[in-house]
Structure formats: structure tokens, C-alpha cells
Amino acid sequence: MADQAKRQLLGRERESGELERLLREVRGGRSRVLVVRGEAGVGKSALLDQLAGLAGQLQVVRAAGVEAEAEFAYSALQRLCAPLLDRLERLPEVQRDALRVAFGLSGGAAPEMLLVGMAVLGLFAEAAADAPLVCLVDDAQWLDLMSQRILAFVGRRLDAESVALVFAERAVDGTGDEGFAGLPDLVLRGLGDAEARALLDSVLPGPVDARVRDRIVAETGGNPLALLELPRGLSPAELAFGFGGPGAGPLATRVEDGFRRRVQALPADTRALLLVAAVEPVGDGPLLWDALRFLGVGPEAAAPAGELITVGAAVRFRHPLVRSAVWRGADATALRAAHRALAEATDGGRDPDRRAWHRAHAALGPDEEVAVELECSADRALARGGRAAAASFLERAAALTPDPKGRARRALAAADAYLTAGLTARVPDLLAAAETGALDPLQQAHVHRLRARVAALAGPELGVVRPLLDAADRLGALDPAAARETALMAFGAAIWAGRHDDGALRQVAGAARALPPGDEPAGVLLRALAAWTTDGPAAAHSLLARALRAVPDIDDPALLWAAANAAAELGDLGAWLDVTERAVRSARTTGALSILSTALPHRAAALGFAGRLAETRELLAGATAVENGAGLAMRLAATAGIGAYQGRERPALAAIGAAEREGERCGLGRLTAIAAWARAVLHNGLGNYPLALEAALRGAEYQDLAVHHWTCGELVEAAVRAGDPAAAAGARERLADWGRAGTPWALGARAVAEALAGPPEQAEDRYREAVGHFGAGGLGVFEARARLLFGEWLRRQNRRALARDELRAAYEEFARMGQEAFAERARRELLATGETVRKRAVGGPELTPQEAQIARLAAAGHPNAEIGAQLFLSPRTVEWHLRKVFGKLGITNRREIEGALASR
Numbered sequence: 001m002a003d004q005a006k007r008q009l010l011g012r013e014r015e016s017g018e019l020e021r022l023l024r025e026v027r028g029g030r031s032r033v034l035v036v037r038g039e040a041g042v043g044k045s046a047l048l049d050q051l052a053g054l055a056g057q058l059q060v061v062r063a064a065g066v067e068a069e070a071e072f073a074y075s076a077l078q079r080l081c082a083p084l085l086d087r088l089e090r091l092p093e094v095q096r097d098a099l100r101v102a103f104g105l106s107g108g109a110a111p112e113m114l115l116v117g118m119a120v121l122g123l124f125a126e127a128a129a130d131a132p133l134v135c136l137v138d139d140a141q142w143l144d145l146m147s148q149r150i151l152a153f154v155g156r157r158l159d160a161e162s163v164a165l166v167f168a169e170r171a172v173d174g175t176g177d178e179g180f181a182g183l184p185d186l187v188l189r190g191l192g193d194a195e196a197r198a199l200l201d202s203v204l205p206g207p208v209d210a211r212v213r214d215r216i217v218a219e220t221g222g223n224p225l226a227l228l229e230l231p232r233g234l235s236p237a238e239l240a241f242g243f244g245g246p247g248a249g250p251l252a253t254r255v256e257d258g259f260r261r262r263v264q265a266l267p268a269d270t271r272a273l274l275l276v277a278a279v280e281p282v283g284d285g286p287l288l289w290d291a292l293r294f295l296g297v298g299p300e301a302a303a304p305a306g307e308l309i310t311v312g313a314a315v316r317f318r319h320p321l322v323r324s325a326v327w328r329g330a331d332a333t334a335l336r337a338a339h340r341a342l343a344e345a346t347d348g349g350r351d352p353d354r355r356a357w358h359r360a361h362a363a364l365g366p367d368e369e370v371a372v373e374l375e376c377s378a379d380r381a382l383a384r385g386g387r388a389a390a391a392s393f394l395e396r397a398a399a400l401t402p403d404p405k406g407r408a409r410r411a412l413a414a415a416d417a418y419l420t421a422g423l424t425a426r427v428p429d430l431l432a433a434a435e436t437g438a439l440d441p442l443q444q445a446h447v448h449r450l451r452a453r454v455a456a457l458a459g460p461e462l463g464v465v466r467p468l469l470d471a472a473d474r475l476g477a478l479d480p481a482a483a484r485e486t487a488l489m490a491f492g493a494a495i496w497a498g499r500h501d502d503g504a505l506r507q508v509a510g511a512a513r514a515l516p517p518g519d520e521p522a523g524v525l526l527r528a529l530a531a532w533t534t535d536g537p538a539a540a541h542s543l544l545a546r547a548l549r550a551v552p553d554i555d556d557p558a559l560l561w562a563a564a565n566a567a568a569e570l571g572d573l574g575a576w577l578d579v580t581e582r583a584v585r586s587a588r589t590t591g592a593l594s595i596l597s598t599a600l601p602h603r604a605a606a607l608g609f610a611g612r613l614a615e616t617r618e619l620l621a622g623a624t625a626v627e628n629g630a631g632l633a634m635r636l637a638a639t640a641g642i643g644a645y646q647g648r649e650r651p652a653l654a655a656i657g658a659a660e661r662e663g664e665r666c667g668l669g670r671l672t673a674i675a676a677w678a679r680a681v682l683h684n685g686l687g688n689y690p691l692a693l694e695a696a697l698r699g700a701e702y703q704d705l706a707v708h709h710w711t712c713g714e715l716v717e718a719a720v721r722a723g724d725p726a727a728a729a730g731a732r733e734r735l736a737d738w739g740r741a742g743t744p745w746a747l748g749a750r751a752v753a754e755a756l757a758g759p760p761e762q763a764e765d766r767y768r769e770a771v772g773h774f775g776a777g778g779l780g781v782f783e784a785r786a787r788l789l790f791g792e793w794l795r796r797q798n799r800r801a802l803a804r805d806e807l808r809a810a811y812e813e814f815a816r817m818g819q820e821a822f823a824e825r826a827r828r829e830l831l832a833t834g835e836t837v838r839k840r841a842v843g844g845p846e847l848t849p850q851e852a853q854i855a856r857l858a859a860a861g862h863p864n865a866e867i868g869a870q871l872f873l874s875p876r877t878v879e880w881h882l883r884k885v886f887g888k889l890g891i892t893n894r895r896e897i898e899g900a901l902a903s904r
Contacts, residue, residue, distance in 0.1 A: 009050055010224075011195030012043065018186055019051045022164055026058070026132045029880075031158035035140070035167045035180045038188030040321055041225025041255055044168035047188065048136045051166060059127060060134045064320075065142030068327075069281035071393070072353065073386025077120065077147035078103045079282070080135060087126040092865060095119035102146075102384055110383050112585055113146070117153035118869060124154065125161040125874035132162040139320055140169040140180065145388045145421075148179040155183050157873055160880030190222025200227045225319060229258045259325035262308070269301035271326075272338070274309060278326040279338045279358075283315040290345035295337065336362045353377040356393075366402035374400070375410065378417070391417035395430060408437030415450050422597060424454050445474035449486050456489055464493040465504045469511050480516040484523045485559070487512045491529045492561045496633065498669025499702040509533040521551045525562040532569070532705070541570060541741045548575045560595060564602045568706035571738065571745030573777055576606040601634040608642050611780025611817045616642050636662050637674040644681040645781060647821025652682050673704040673711070680714035685821030692718035697727065709738050709749065716753045717789070728757040744777025752786055755793070763793060784813035788826050800833045807833065854878055855885045859897040 009016060022032045036044045052060050063080035081103075088096055098111035099119040127133045137143070137151065155165050167180060191199065196217045220226040263274060276291050277283075288311070289299070302311045310316045317323045330338070343358035356373035363370055374397035381389040394414035401407040411434035415427045431447050439447065449471040456464045468490035475483035487508065494504035509530040517523060528543035544566040551563045560583045567576035580603035583595055604619040620639055640659040643652035656678045663671035676699030683692035696715035700708065712731040719728035732753040739750030748770045755766035767790035774783035791806035807830045814823035830837045857867045864875040864882075873881075886892060889900035 009043065009046055010199055011191040012047070012050075015047060015186060015188065016050065019047065019054060022166075023051070023054055023058070023134075026134070026162055026164045029160060029162050031161045031163045031165075031877075033155040033158055033165045033183050035169055035183050035185040036188055037169050037185050039223065040170055041223045041229075041319070042188050042190060043224050044170070044188055045138050045319065046224070048138055048166065048168050051134065051164075052136060055134045058132045058134050059130070060136065062136045062138070064138035065140055065144075065147075066281035067142045067324075068279060070142055070144050071357070071389050072144055073146040073381055073384055073389040074102050074104075074116075074144065074150075075147065075281075076137070076143045077150055080137065080147075080151075081120065081123060084123050084127045084133075087123060090126045091119055091122045092869070095122055099123070104380075104384060107383075113149060113153075114585065116146075117150050117157075120150055121154045121157055121874050122868075124158070124163045124165075125876050128162040129876070132164075134164045135166070137165075137167045140167040143179075144386075146386055152179045152183070155180070157877070159873065159877040161874050161876045190220070191224060191227075192222065193217060196220070196222040196227060199224060223255075225321070226255050229255050256321045256325045256328070259308070259319075259322050260329040263322075263326055263329060266304050267301070269297045270304045271330075272297050272334070273301045273311075274305055274326045275330050275334055276338045276341060277309060277311070277315050277317070278323045278330075279335070279361075280315070280342055285311060285313045285315050287342070287345055288315055291338075291341040294341040294344050336364065353380060353393075357396075360396050360400060363400055367400050368402055368406070371397040371400040371406075371410070378413075387417055387421040388423055391421055391423065391426070395426065398430070398433065404437035408434040408439050408443060411437070412443060412446055412450070416446075419450060419453060420595075422595075427451075427454050442475075442478040445471065445478055446482070448474055449482060452486065453489065456493055465490050465497065465501070465508060468493060469508065472511060472515065476515050481518060481520060481522070483515050484512075484518050484520075484526050487515060488522050488526050488529075488559065488562050491526070495565070495705050496668050496670045498673060498704050500667040500669040500672075502702075505533045521547055521563070522559055524550060525559070525566060528566065529562065536737075537569065537703075538737055538740050544570050545572075548572065548579070551579060560599055560602070564606075565705050568606075569709075570741045571709070571743035571747075571749070571777075573606060573609055573745055573779055577603070577610065577778075580606055598634050601638040605634075605638040605641060608638070608645060609781055610778055611784070611813070613642060613646065613818050633662065633666070633668055633671055637671055640675055640678040641681070644678040644685070645817075645819050645822075647682065647685045647819055647823075649682065649686060649821075652678070656682070669702065670704050670707065673699050673702065673707045677707055677711045677714060680711065680718060682821065684714055684717055685819070685825060687825055689718050689721035693722045693724060693727065696731075700731070709735065709746070712738075713749050713752065716756050720756045725757070732757045744773040745779055745782070748773035748777065748779065748782055748786065752782075752789065756789065764790075767793065780813065780817060781819070784810045784817070784819075785822065787813070788822065788829070791826070792829055795829060795833055804830065804833045804835050808835070811837070851881055851885050851888070854881045855889075855897050858882060858885075858894050 018034075022034060025032050036047055038044050048062075052062070061080055061083050063076050065076050069075050081099075088099065091099070095115060095118055097106070097108060098115040100106040101108040101111050102116045102119075124133055124135065140148070143151070151165070151167070155167075158165060167183075169180065190196065200216060217227070263271060266274070272295055273288075273292060276295070276297075277288055280288055280291065292298075292301070302309075308318050308322050310318075327335075339358045340362035343355050343362055346355040346358060348355045352373070356370065356377045359367075359370045360374055374393045378390040378393035378397070381387075381393060391414050394410055394417055398407050398410035398414055401410055411430045415430040415434070418424065418426045418430070427450060431450055434443070434447060448467070452464070452467040452471045455467060468486055472483045472486040472490060475486060490508045491505075491512070494501065494508045497504050512526045512530045515526075517527065524543060524547035528540045528547055531543055532540035548563060548566055548570070551559065560579070563579045564576055564583075567573070567579055580599055583599035584603055586595065600619050604616040607613075607619070608616045616638070620635055620642070636655075636659040640652075640656045643655035646652065656675050659671050659675040659678070662668065663675060676695050679695035680692045680699065683689070683695060692714060696711055696718050699711040700715055702708075704711075712734045715731040716728050716735065719725070719731065735746075735750045735753040738746045740746075751766045751770035751773060755763045755770065758766065767786060770786040771783060771790065774780075774786055787806045787810035791803045791810060794800075794803035794806060797803075807826050811823055811826035811830060814820075814826055827837050854867055864878040867873070867878045868875045882894075885897070889897065891897065891900050
């Protein structure tokens with residue numbers, strides 16, 4: 001069977017070999033993920049068919065993205081998982097319930113995206129426990145957003161489950177959708193000249209001049225579908241001129257035009273059958289025939305279309321371009337009739353959303369009844385976690401609303417949903433549509449607010465503050481809570497502008513204080529930031545702490561930004577981690593890209609200060625796929641800071657330089673400040689204290705929220721080592737003020753400053769105090785740095801034994817966290833104490849970071865299912881990693897893990 005499958009694909013020996021290797025690994029117990037990328041017609045679907053044939057007795061499940069169904073959350077994922085749902089009962093109850101709600105099989109709270117992802121991962125693993133599983137997803141570029149995210153999540157975590165997950169994705173020049181960025185790919189190009197000529201000869205109606213054949217092959221680029229389809233129905237004269245000569249349009253369009261000509265030549269009933277099948281995205285055979293009965297079309301209509309479509313229990317077009325040709329070639333009247341027939345055939349009780357969608361496309365004009373149905377569909381989409389889908393339903397509902405007031409209300413709701421989902425391209429048109437209706441003053445104010453928010457999400461550049469304040473002013477008496485939220489976003493823009501717009505902060509503070517006060521989180525955060533601006537940081541500490549205690553799950557970018565920075569300003573790392581964890585969870589639950597874009601780099605920064613650098617790199621890599629303008633700035637900031645702490649000079653300077661350039665280009669003073677702080681961190685780690693001092697002095701010229709404290713900490717160390725006691729004293733005073741916040745970070749930073757630049761007789765007590773505070777606050781980076789400074793001080797006091805204890809602890813922590821420059825600095829100090837130091841491979845022991853995590857959790861008594869849930873892995877992958885851990889540690893069971901780890 002494998003030989004037969006290989007013979008079917010001319011010129012694809014290399015690709016066939018790759019598929020065979022993939023299946024060998026899956027049969028051997030490993031999992032493989034592959035994204036097959038290429039232009040339309042190049043043979044991606046044929047490769048998936050070949051893979052299904054090569055799979056033999058393995059389980060094979062398939063689904064495809066359908067352009068017409070991209071608005072339905074989880075639709076493609078549900079089709080892929082449908083044959084596996086008999087294993088649903090094997091999953092943990094919480095995962096089982098999440099998947100049922102996501103698929104609309106039962107009611108319940110909107111499920112978290114991570115939970116749905118873990119459920120799908122578990123479902124695949126459970127199915128593969130019976131026999132290796134091959135999952136094939138065609139036309140991945142048309143997957144609905146939630147299916148794409150879930151499958152990308154699963155693809156990044158498959159490891160040892162005996163699962164193959166293979167996507168076919170239309171791409172140009174080998175590039176595909178960012179949702180699958182970073183996954184292994186196979187770029188499919190046109191056939192070689194010899195194979196292309198052979199394929200062309202198989203369909204040419206007669207002899208053709210060799211030069212014409214060469215031209216046809218060149219024009220098609222060896223695209224198999226083009227070679228097969230373009231010559232059909234063309235006269236010898238047309239063939240002689242290479243399908244009509246140059247400039248005939250893109251290849252995919254020309255192939256589609258060829259299909260369209262073939263469709264137009266078919267009988268009217270056959271064209272109706274093809275059109276209903278093209279409009280019906282699921283490929284449901286019985287539903288197709290039910291709909292055709294409403295049009296008076298019988299089964300005999302299928303025969304003339306046998307080369308274009310297969311009609312049975314499932315309906316499948318020969319190629320997606322056939323569907324496109326049918327759909328785009330139909331006139332508006334025929335399209336409405338097809339949708340009307342499908343609406344009549346669709347059970348409104350079982351599938352109300354698709355029925356409403358078909359009714360909407362069948363409507364000749366405004367129809368309030370259909371608009372109401374679509375609004376209900378939007379509510380159901382939100383309940384399942386599909387915010388983007390809800391926005392699409394609302395947009396269509398607005399277009400069908402006859403009443404100008406209702407149309408404006410729905411258009412505003414759609415714009416708001418698109419904005420929250422991070423899909424801002426449709427927002428301006430929807431706002432313009434809303435303004436053609438009869439807007440009341442509150443709605444007009446919300447239009448201004450949404451426009452300002454779109455500008456702010458595009459990037460926190462100069463010029464954003466004033467529109468946000470204008471919107472807040474308009475809302476002040478009409479919707480005070482929305483006015484405060486908008487003013488809070490203006491604060492965020494002003495803080496990003498920083499030194500490049502010095503007066504903006506005070507302007508926002510004044511406007512904020514003119515608004516009616518509120519006790520909700522946004523209102524308290526607003527008062528705290530106003531106090532921080534006008535009265536100084538110490539005056540804002542209690543308000544910031546109060547606001548953090550009241551912050552719920554984050555569903556607004558301004559609230560996320562303010563809460564994360566409030567925690568950083570206070571030095572409350574625990575709150576920072578908690579806020580960002582909940583923000584990421586909430587964003588992934590609702591599909592809110594505008595939140596996720598900033599939540600991921602915020603969380604990465606917090607994890608970096610906790611010393612969890614390996615996790616930060618994964619988060620920052622994930623952030624690139626979803627970021628907007630504001631997310632880009634935050635990712636550049638986090639990348640610069642993480643690079644500085646890793647201590648590899650050239651890549652760190654490149655990351656810092658990128659942040660500096662973006663800060664200057666966009667007028668983001670905060671990004672400039674973060675870049676200066678990162679330079680100071682890097683050079684302090686490398687021992688280049690004059691350069692560290694220069695960078696820290698530049699960064700400290702302006703009091704940026706939170707960043708100012710970090711910079712002062714670097715400034716004290718650099719100034720003391722570079723011999724600038726005045727600069728050290730100034731920074732020490734500012735850190736003394738920060739210590740009044742009373743958090744472990746602030747207290748530890750104050751203690752380090754006192755140890756470095758305070759009375760020498762108090763240095764030892766202050767160092768020990770700093771180590772204790774940082775340890776209590778989970779600030780692994782600063783605890784290790786405090787031990788390094790303490791050890792250096794002890795060595796200079798000739799207390800070598802104690803110095804070695806602190807320096808050894810610092811060195812081990814730096815090496816474990818992957819901080820190369822600080823680790824080398826600690827190693828040099830250890831050598832100076834007379835200790836022989838075996839240079840460790842920085843970044844970890846023989847166990848990988850993931851293996852080490854699994855080992856620690858297993859040693860603590862957690863079963864595989866719990867470990868998998870914590871680390872987003874399947875239990876089978878956890879078991880596979882544990883076997884590797886046992887081999888590396890030389891043990892045979894879990895009871896021995898703790899002792900083996902301790903002895904390393």
C-alpha cells in the first residue's frame with residue numbers, strides 16, 4: 001500500500017520519505033507535528049491523502065478549515081475530535097466538562113482555552129493509547145481562530161503520545177499563518193521540469209510545440225493542479241499562446257477561472273447542487289439533500305459533477321479552488337436561494353447558530369427577526385469562549401437591523417467585541433456605520449472612546465494621550481466608570497511616553513482628579529497613579545496596594561497594564577505574578593488578543609525577576625504570534641531585560657539596541673528607560689562598572705514608574721564600584737523612600753543600598769537582611785545578587801570561609817538560572833578565595849529544565865496526571881520524561897528522586 005501511495009505522487013520522493021519517517025516515529029511511540037506549506041494547487045491535500053494511505057491500520061481523523069465557517073468558534077476542532085469523543089470519559093472531569101461546553105454538548109461557564117487545550121491533548125493521548133493516531137488538518141489557513149489556537153497549543157506540547165498532527169496550510173513564498181509559527185514545517189514547491197512535463201503531457205489533447213510546453217511549465221511553476229486544469233477546454237490556438245499570454249492574473253485565480261468555466265457548462269440543477277455544497281461548510285450529505293429538496297433538485301443532479309465533487313454521507317470537493325469557483329461564480333440571487341434552502345434544512349433547536357447564519361445570508365434586506373437570532377448566537381459564542389466569533393455575529397446583526405438606533409447599538413457592540421479580541425481592522429468601519437444612525441450622547445462618547453482605544457492598542461506612541469482624555473471627558477457625566485477606565489488607559493500612554501512628553505502625566509493626573517471618584521479597581525488605580533504623579537511615590541503606596549487586592553480577572557488592557565505596574569512599583573512580585581497569570585488565563589479563555597499581547601511579556605518580565613528565565617523565553621516566543629503595537633513595546637522591553645540578565649554581551653546589546661531604537665522612533669520614554677536599566681544590569685554583571693554607571697545615570701534622569709527603582713539599584717552598585725560616592729548616595733536615598741512600601745523587593749533593595757553605600761559597620765547586617773527579604777519574596781535574581789555582593793564584601797574583609805559559602809550559593813543559583821555574566825563574576829570571586837571551582841555549564845545540570853520540573857513534582861508525590869496539568873503535558877509524555885530522569889539519575893523509582901537530586 002505504501003508503494004502504491006508513493007507512485008500516485010509524481011516527483012514527491014523527498015516529501016514521501018519525510019512522511020514515512022514521521023509515521024515510523026509515531027509507530028515507535030513518539031509524536032510528530034508537521035505543517036505542510038505551499039501555494040494553492042501545489043499538492044498539499046494530495047500529500048495528506050498519501051499520508052492517510054501510508055498510515056495503514058493506524059487511526060486517522062481528518063478535518064479542514066472552511067472559509068465560510070471561520071466565524072464559528074471550535075468548529076474545525078470539533079470535526080477533528082468527533083470520532084474520538086467515545087474516549088471523553090477517560091479524561092479528568094474538569095477537562096471533560098470544558099470540552100463539552102466548548103463543543104456545545106452541554107452548558108456551563110465559558111471554558112479556559114488552556115483547559116480546552118489540555119482536554120484535546122488528553123483526548124489525543126487517550127485515543128493513541130489504543131493505536132497510534134494520525135490527525136490531518138487541511139486548509140489550516142481557514143481554521144476558526146479558537147481551533148487554530150488550540151491545535152497550535154497541542155502541537156507545541158505533543159511529545160511521547162504516538163500522535164501525528166499534520167497541517168496543510170496555503171502560503172506564499174513558504175510563509176504561513178503566525179498561529180503555527182515555530183512548528184516543524186515542510187515547504188512544498190512546484191514539480192521539477194521533467195515531472196512537470198510528464199504531468200502536462202498526460203492531459204494535453206494533442207501534440208504541442210516544445211517551446212509552448214516549456215512556456216506552460218514555466219508559467220505554472222510546476223504547480224500540479226495548474227498543469228492538470230489550465231489546459232482543459234482550451235483550443236490549440238489558446239494553448240499555442242500559453243493560456244492567453246502573460247499578465248493573465250495570479251496562478252490560483254487562473255486555475256479557479258478554469259473550474260468556473262467547467263461549472264458554468266453544467267446543467268442548472270447540477271450548478272445548484274454545487275452551490276449549496278459550497279455554501280454548506282460541514283460537508284453533511286443528508287443536510288445537503290434536505291436543502292436541495294427545497295430547491296426541487298434531485299439526486300440525478302450529482303452525476304454531471306462527478307469530476308468536481310464526491311457526494312455521499314460526507315461531501316467533499318475535489319479541491320478547495322472548486323468550492324471557491326462555485327461560490328464566487330454564483331450571482332447574488334442564487335447565493336441567497338442556497339442559504340435560504342440550508343436555513344430551512346437546518347434544525348434550529350440542534351444548530352441555531354448555523355441556521356441564523358444562513359438566514360442572515362439569505363436575507364434580501366434588513367430583518368429584525370434574523371438580527372435578534374444573530375445577537376443570540378453572539379451570546380452563545382461568548383459562552384463558549386469565542387469572542388471573535390461573537391463580533392462577527394454582531395456585525396452581521398447590525399447590517400440587518402432596520403431601526404437606526406438598534407443598528408448603531410449593535411455596530412458599537414460588534415466594534416467593542418472586535419477590539420477586545422484584538423482584531424482592530426474592522427473597528428473603524430463599524431464605528432463609521434454606527435455614526436450614520438441616531439446616536440445618543442453616551443453612544444457618541446463611546447465611539448470616541450473606542451477610536452482612542454484602537455489608536456492606543458496600535459502602539460503607545462506620542463499623540464495617544466489627548467484623544468483618550470477627550471473621550472474620558474465626554475464620558476465623565478454620562479458613564480463615569482467608562483470615563484475612569486479611559487483615563488486609566490491615558491495614564492498608561494503617558495507613562496509610556498515618559499521623558500519624551502514630560503507634561504503628559506500631570507495633565508492626565510489633573511483630568512483624572514476631575515472625574516467622579518470610584519471604588520472599583522480602575523477607579524482606585526486611577527487615584528493611586530494621580531497621587532504618584534502629583535504627591536510622589538510614597539503617597540501612592542497604600543492606594544496601589546488596595547487596588548491590587550481588588551483586581552479581578554483581567555479583561556481590559558488598561559487594567560492589566562496598571563495592575564502589573566502597580567505591583568512592580570510596590571515591589572510586590574507575588575502580586576505581579578498573580579495578576580499576569582490571571583490575565584493570561586482570562587485572555588486565552590475569551591480569545592482576547594489585545595490582552596494576551598501585553599499579558600505574555602508582562603508575565604515574562606515578572607518570571608525573569610523570579611529567576612525563571614527558561615519560562616520567560618517560551619512566553620516571549622509565544623508573544624510574537626499575537627502582539628499588537630503595545631505588545632511589541634512590552635516584548636522588546638522584556639527581551640532587553642532578560643538578555644541583560646543572561647549576560648551574553650553581543651545578543652544582549654542587540655536586544656537593548658532594538659529597544660532603544662523603538663523607543664526613539666515612537667517617542668516611548670519608558671522603553672528608553674528600560675533599555676538604559678538593562679545596559680546597567682548587563683555591564684554590572686560583566687564588571688564594566690563605568691559603563692554601568694553611565695547607563696544607570698542616563699536611565700535615572702526621569703522618574704519612570706517602577707523602572708526608576710530598578711535603575712537606582714543598579715546605580716548604587718555601579719557608582720560604588722566606579723568610585724562615584726555622590727551618585728551612590730543619591731540613589732541610596734531614593735531607595736530608602738521605596739523601602740517604605742514594605743514589600744520584600746523594596747526592603748531588600750533598600751538593604752543592599754545601605755550595605756553598599758551606608759555605614760561600613762552595618763554592612764554585614766544589611767547584606768543578611770537583603771538576602772532574607774529577597775528570599776522571602778521569591779526574588780531569585782536579587783537573592784543571588786545579594787549573596788554575590790555579600791561574598792565579595794566578606795572576601796575583602798579576609799573572611800574567606802564565610803565568603804566561599806555565599807559565593808558558592810550565588811554561583812550555583814546564577815548557573816542554574818542561566819545568568820552567565822553574574823555566574824562568571826561569582827566564579828572569579830570564588831577562585832580569589834582559594835577555592836577550586838569546576839566551571840558548570842550555565843543553564844542547568846544534565847537534566848533539562850522540563851525534566852527537572854517533572855522530577856521535583858514527582859518527588860513531591862504528584863501523580864502524572866497532575867504533573868501534566870501543571871506543565872501542560874499529557875500524562876504519557878510525563879511518564880516518558882520520568883523514564884529519562886531515572887536513567888540520568890541512575891535510579892529505578894520515584895522514591896529515589898529526592899535523594900538523587902539532593903546529591904547532585
